Amino acid sequence: MLEATNELGNVALQAGGTLTDANAAAALAVGLAALGAGYAERGIGSAAVGAMAEDDDLFVNGLILTVLPETIVILALVVVFIV
Template sequence: MADPLAALSAAITMAGTGIATAWAEKVVGGATVGAMAEKPELFGRGLILMVLPETIVVFGLVIALQLLSKVAAP
């Protein structure tokens, strides 16, 4: 069973990364849709830019799992 403080830390980590990703998606999404409305050929680049903020959540998940498994980061 996980330490309650480690579980709370993991929850805060996931909440923070979720909020950061939502904010980044809002900013990047608006700019990407505006750019694609003017130049439809930018769809590929816009798609890549929309996927990049999702890495924030992946990193947060890795950190949360490390907190829960008590693996010390170097």
């Protein structure tokens, strides 16, 4: 298994193309970060709505917690400017 992965890496590096293009890799990084942020917000959002159903006053807390992971994408954006 490990060898196969290694082999795959070698092939990818030799063949070049998208995976060795720095811009494409940066784009991939931002995309994956956005996916991660979205996944995180999915859980937080549903929990926040659940909490709000119990107590309306939690709206602001829910809002803050829900938007917290967005920063991940913005941090990933820095990568775009550095490569």
